[in-house]
Amino acid sequence: EVQLVQSGAEVKKPGESLKISCKGSGYSFSNYWIGWVRQMPGKGLEWMGIIYPGDSDTRYSPSFQGQVTISTDNSISTAYLQWSSLKASDTAMYYCARKSDATSSLSYNYGMDVWGQGTPVTVSS
Amino acid sequence: SYELTQPPSVSVAPGQTATITCGGKNIGTRNVHWYQQKPGQAPVLVIYGDTKRPSGIPERFSGSNSGNTATLTISRAQAGDEADYYCQVWDSSSVLFGGGTKLTVL
Numbered sequence: 076e077v078q079l080v081q082s083g084a085e086v087k088k089p090g091e092s093l094k095i096s097c098k099g100s101g102y103s104f105s106n107y108w109i110g111w112v113r114q115m116p117g118k119g120l121e122w123m124g125i126i127y128p129g130d131s132d133t134r135y136s137p138s139f140q141g142q143v144t145i146s147t148d149n150s151i152s153t154a155y156l157q158w159s160s161l162k163a164s165d166t167a168m169y170y171c172a173r174k175s176d177a178t179s180s181l182s183y184n185y186g187m188d189v190w191g192q193g194t195p196v197t198v199s200s
Numbered sequence: 201s202y203e204l205t206q207p208p209s210v211s212v213a214p215g216q217t218a219t220i221t222c223g224g225k226n227i228g229t230r231n232v233h234w235y236q237q238k239p240g241q242a243p244v245l246v247i248y249g250d251t252k253r254p255s256g257i258p259e260r261f262s263g264s265n266s267g268n269t270a271t272l273t274i275s276r277a278q279a280g281d282e283a284d285y286y287c288q289v290w291d292s293s294s295v296l297f298g299g300g301t302k303l304t305v306l
Binding site for chain 2: 112119121181191193
């Protein structure tokens with residue numbers, strides 16, 4: 076079964092750092108783009124960025140460029156989303172998702188076919 | 201920058217057809233993907249490439265895209281179809297989501 080399993084809930088203080096994970100299984104992890112999506116409480120989906128594990132090609136949404144870092148460790152089929160200094164406004168659910176076509180080029184013909192269960196992040200003093 | 205516009209809410213009676221729209225300038229020239237998100241759950245891809253259904257998605261779900269409007273159609277609506285629905289396109293190597301539409305089946 077193809078699945079993405081995310082790390083558990085996090086409670087942090089403003090200014091702290093954080094790295095959450097997304098482990099893929101049941102498929103060739105290196106061959107599929109992995110994206111990250113934010114959903115603030117009661118709000119819609121926001122795109123953060125995407126990475127191709129095969130060559131670490133990373134594309135950030137302009138809204139999140141410089142605010143987060145996306146990376147992978149292919150040896151353990153895991154993608155990461157990290158912050159160096161959290162803000163209260165980072166409180167949200169974060170999802171990872173796999174782009175459905177196995178290609179290093181970022182084609183626009185396909186959506187995100189497999190999603191993680193989400194990692195809730197709470198930032199509060 | 202490119203924008204996608206969805207109605208905040210749509211209501212449908214059980215057994216009837218629900219239509220959810222996604223507006224954007226010349227959206228007919230882009231590939232549109234649709235997601236269903238039920239409360240407390242992760243999104244699920246229900247339509248990709250304007251009209252294609254991933255495996256496991258019922259035939260009741262269909263999509264179309266032309267001009268300035270893409271449409272998700274849910275035939276024979278059921279209580280289990282109640283959810284938020286999001287359209288999505290790619291733009292300059294990034295994803296754009298519509299604001300989402302809450303479908304109520306009543």
